[in-house]
Amino acid sequence: MSDVAPALGQIAVLVAALAVAVPFLGRYLAHVYTSEKHLAVERASYRLLRVDPDADQHWKTYTMSVLGLSLVGILGLYAFGRLQEHLPLSLGFGALPADGAWNTAVSFVTNTNWQWYSGEAALGHLMQMSGLTVQNFVSAAVGMAVAAAFARALARNLAGGRVGNFWADLVRGVVRVLLPISVVAAVLFVAFGMVQNLLEPQAVHTLTGGSQAITGGPVASQEAIKELGTNGGGFYNANAAHPFENPTPFTDVLEIFLLLVIPFAMAWAFGIIVGDRRQGGAILAVMALLWGVSVALLTWAEMAGPGLAPSAAGGAMEGKEVRFGEAASALFAASTTGTSTGSVNAMHDSLTAPGGGVAMFNMMLGEVAPGGVGSGLYGMLMLAIVTVFLCGLMVGRTPEYLGKKIGQREIVLVALYVLATPVLVLTGIAIAITAHDGLAGLQESGPHGLSEALYAVTSAANNNGSAFGGLTSGTPFWNTLLGVLMLLGRFLPMVLVLALAGRFATQRHSPRGAGTLPTHTPLFVALLSGVALVVVGLTYVPVLALGPIVESLS
Amino acid sequence: MKDIYTLFRHSLAGLRMLVAMTVLLGVAYPLAVTGIAQVAFPWQANGSLVTATGEHTEDADEAVGSARLGQVVDDDALFQNRPSAAGDGYDPLNSYGTNLGPNDPDLVASIIELEAQVAEREGVDPADVPPDAVTSSASGLDPDISVAYADLQAPRVAEANGLTEDQVRDLVDEHTTGRTWGVLGEPHVNVLELNIAVRQLAGS
Numbered sequence: 001m002s003d004v005a006p007a008l009g010q011i012a013v014l015v016a017a018l019a020v021a022v023p024f025l026g027r028y029l030a031h032v033y034t035s036e037k038h039l040a041v042e043r044a045s046y047r048l049l050r051v052d053p054d055a056d057q058h059w060k061t062y063t064m065s066v067l068g069l070s071l072v073g074i075l076g077l078y079a080f081g082r083l084q085e086h087l088p089l090s091l092g093f094g095a096l097p098a099d100g101a102w103n104t105a106v107s108f109v110t111n112t113n114w115q116w117y118s119g120e121a122a123l124g125h126l127m128q129m130s131g132l133t134v135q136n137f138v139s140a141a142v143g144m145a146v147a148a149a150f151a152r153a154l155a156r157n158l159a160g161g162r163v164g165n166f167w168a169d170l171v172r173g174v175v176r177v178l179l180p181i182s183v184v185a186a187v188l189f190v191a192f193g194m195v196q197n198l199l200e201p202q203a204v205h206t207l208t209g210g211s212q213a214i215t216g217g218p219v220a221s222q223e224a225i226k227e228l229g230t231n232g233g234g235f236y237n238a239n240a241a242h243p244f245e246n247p248t249p250f251t252d253v254l255e256i257f258l259l260l261v262i263p264f265a266m267a268w269a270f271g272i273i274v275g276d277r278r279q280g281g282a283i284l285a286v287m288a289l290l291w292g293v294s295v296a297l298l299t300w301a302e303m304a305g306p307g308l309a310p311s312a313a314g315g316a317m318e319g320k321e322v323r324f325g326e327a328a329s330a331l332f333a334a335s336t337t338g339t340s341t342g343s344v345n346a347m348h349d350s351l352t353a354p355g356g357g358v359a360m361f362n363m364m365l366g367e368v369a370p371g372g373v374g375s376g377l378y379g380m381l382m383l384a385i386v387t388v389f390l391c392g393l394m395v396g397r398t399p400e401y402l403g404k405k406i407g408q409r410e411i412v413l414v415a416l417y418v419l420a421t422p423v424l425v426l427t428g429i430a431i432a433i434t435a436h437d438g439l440a441g442l443q444e445s446g447p448h449g450l451s452e453a454l455y456a457v458t459s460a461a462n463n464n465g466s467a468f469g470g471l472t473s474g475t476p477f478w479n480t481l482l483g484v485l486m487l488l489g490r491f492l493p494m495v496l497v498l499a500l501a502g503r504f505a506t507q508r509h510s511p512r513g514a515g516t517l518p519t520h521t522p523l524f525v526a527l528l529s530g531v532a533l534v535v536v537g538l539t540y541v542p543v544l545a546l547g548p549i550v551e552s553l554s
Numbered sequence: 555m556k557d558i559y560t561l562f563r564h565s566l567a568g569l570r571m572l573v574a575m576t577v578l579l580g581v582a583y584p585l586a587v588t589g590i591a592q593v594a595f596p597w598q599a600n601g602s603l604v605t606a607t608g609e610h611t612e613d614a615d616e617a618v619g620s621a622r623l624g625q626v627v628d629d630d631a632l633f634q635n636r637p638s639a640a641g642d643g644y645d646p647l648n649s650y651g652t653n654l655g656p657n658d659p660d661l662v663a664s665i666i667e668l669e670a671q672v673a674e675r676e677g678v679d680p681a682d683v684p685p686d687a688v689t690s691s692a693s694g695l696d697p698d699i700s701v702a703y704a705d706l707q708a709p710r711v712a713e714a715n716g717l718t719e720d721q722v723r724d725l726v727d728e729h730t731t732g733r734t735w736g737v738l739g740e741p742h743v744n745v746l747e748l749n750i751a752v753r754q755l756a757g758s
């Protein structure tokens with residue numbers, strides 16, 4: 001049903017809005033994460049919470065703060081879920097099962113927001129707003145903080161492994177960035193038809209004499225941070241396809257804008273923090289290039305509608321909403337999987353085979369195009385270091401990035417980072433398809449069945465959170481497996497990033513030499529894009545061939 | 555051991571931070587937004603409810619549904635919604651799609667069967683049935699149908715309600731929302747509001 005001209009126009013509107021907002025927000029983010037001054041309200045809260053915001057933390061201390069906060073976050077959210085029946089505004093819903101509470105606690109603290117439950121049938125309003133919404137903010141601010149620490153480490157000279165103050169980064173990310181934008185976005189959302197109340201479901205007598213429950217809830221306030229923080233956990237089961245979570249084509253494009261704006265702006269901020277905007281520009285260009293290609297491929301796939309069901313129906317409208325159609329659904333799908341959001345406005349399980357394959361490939365890239373808030377930037381910087389290392393090998397010089405030498409210790413950390421998620425994904429899929437309990441969850445058989453399982457482990461290990469929803473994942477097996485993947489997929493890479501930040505912050509800046517590979521040129525953009533694709537390609541092609549590729553060709 | 559003690563110490567700071575964040579982000583923020591929403595946009599914030607005469611209301615007892623949510627249309631004289639996988643159909647307590655894959659044999663069979671049903675109901679060729687008429691939406695609560703599906707149903711609705719086709723087509727036009735700014739989304743027809751208008755015109 002979509003036409004090509006408006007499909008392109010819609011992308012143009014989004015790109016124009018981002019082009020205006022990203023430099024502003026990028027400059028602001030750079031200021032937020034480098035300024036010496038605290039706001040009065042921040043200073044008061046530091047005093048109240050007895051944390052020292054001016055201590056320049058060693059990377060190990062910084063890491064301990066990240067892990068300490070995340071640990072209590074998981075424990076707190078687990079307790080919240082287990083005790084739900086005793087809490088106010090529970091809407092009569094009982095406690096979550098142990099495996100489910102574990103999965104959800106890890107899911108929201110790791111910025112994954114994988115959901116095994118159906119929001120409207122399992123969670124009360126208090127769990128949603130005081131449990132999940134809080135972690136939507138906090139997990140996003142943690143990702144941004146780690147990326148900021150990494151950028152500052154690259155900018156520093158002989159800093160003895162010190163990378164900044166986690167508590168100040170965290171509080172600033174929330175108070176100065178996420179919260180103000182969320183308030184504005186939430187109010188806009190309500191104006192265009194999103195619900196925002198604390199009501200229980202209300203029964204109405206329908207036009208033809210039936211009965212329908214009108215659900216309520218603090219939806220808009222959660223929706224705003226869910227997109228802005230690249231979280232993606234829906235208030236309702238249908239996520240951003242639900243008309244109360246995404247009422248109009250305008251709210252749809254606003255949601256896509258929100259989930260892309262910080263990841264792109266972080267790259268801009270990076271350039272400013274390291275004192276060379278062109279470096280940020282190159283990183284941003286690679287992100288935009290990979291995102292653009294995936295948008296084009298997914299839009300083509302959904303509008304062309306290959307496959308038996310789309311052919312029979314005359315269009316790929318299964319699992320899509322009429323107000324969005326194929327094009328806006330494809331734009332959302334590419335953006336939500338290119339960032340680590342995982343919110344959906346169409347059911348990904350029903351995407352065409354090539355469309356679903358692109359969504360999966362986006363996640364396998366390691367969430368770098370443009371990636372999650374913070375995690376997208378540090379993920380792409382890791383690939384940039386791999387790129388300078390490979391190029392250094394070719395010309396026989398010690399590789400360096402922004403004046404920091406990539407020696408043996410550094411490249412070991414980077415290699416471990418690059419390997420961590422693929423190992424989790426491939427081990428996860430191996431366990432899932434050899435275990436009886438794993439196969440029991442699949443709705444489809446054959447290649448699409450494999451795709452359902454592969455999508456789930458990929459989504460979890462890369463902290464995306466979207467799903468091929470045919471998979472019944474609310475079982476102890478899947479809840480436990482995916483919980484472990486989410487936890488390791490978030491914190492293993494994060495600790496490696498901070499360790500590398502510590503190495504860089506210890507080094508002195510070496511002056512540029514004749515053999516230094518410039519990292520701001522179109523050539524570097526092309527090299528880095530190639531490295532990203534080759535690394536993923538080599539790792540995942542065998543399993544992709546058995547799933548979406550064979551399905552596309554059949 | 556030293557590391558575990560350090561982690562414990564940082565966890566205590568983390569706990570204080572988490573409590574503060576919960577008060578700010580988990581209580582103050584959602585309640586503030588609720589307050590603003592209830593004052594500035596009470597109709598939308600409470601579910602965009604409409605009455606049998608198409609008036610906006612915030613009272614569920616007066617309402618026949620939400621302008622944002624599709625509902626089961628149990629009357630052959632009215633415009634029909636899309637197929638729905640939400641519970642027994644359009645159940646907001648079970649929002650979801652079928653999640654059937656693009657080559658799923660059951661999905662293909664159901665599409666072919668629905669095409670035949672719709673074609674028979676509207677007295678047209680199965681090839682003329684638009685895709686949204688035979689596919690389930692993502693939410694199972696899609697409030698809209700395509701303009702093509704509305705046009706397809708207009709003759710039947712006109713006849714069943716003693717209206718002319720032109721009258722019904724005018725109503726369809728009135729309840730069609732075009733692409734925002736000419737580019738965003740797809741043109742769509744709100745079924746509940748359209749059916750309310752049909753009943754009002756037929757009753758007057």
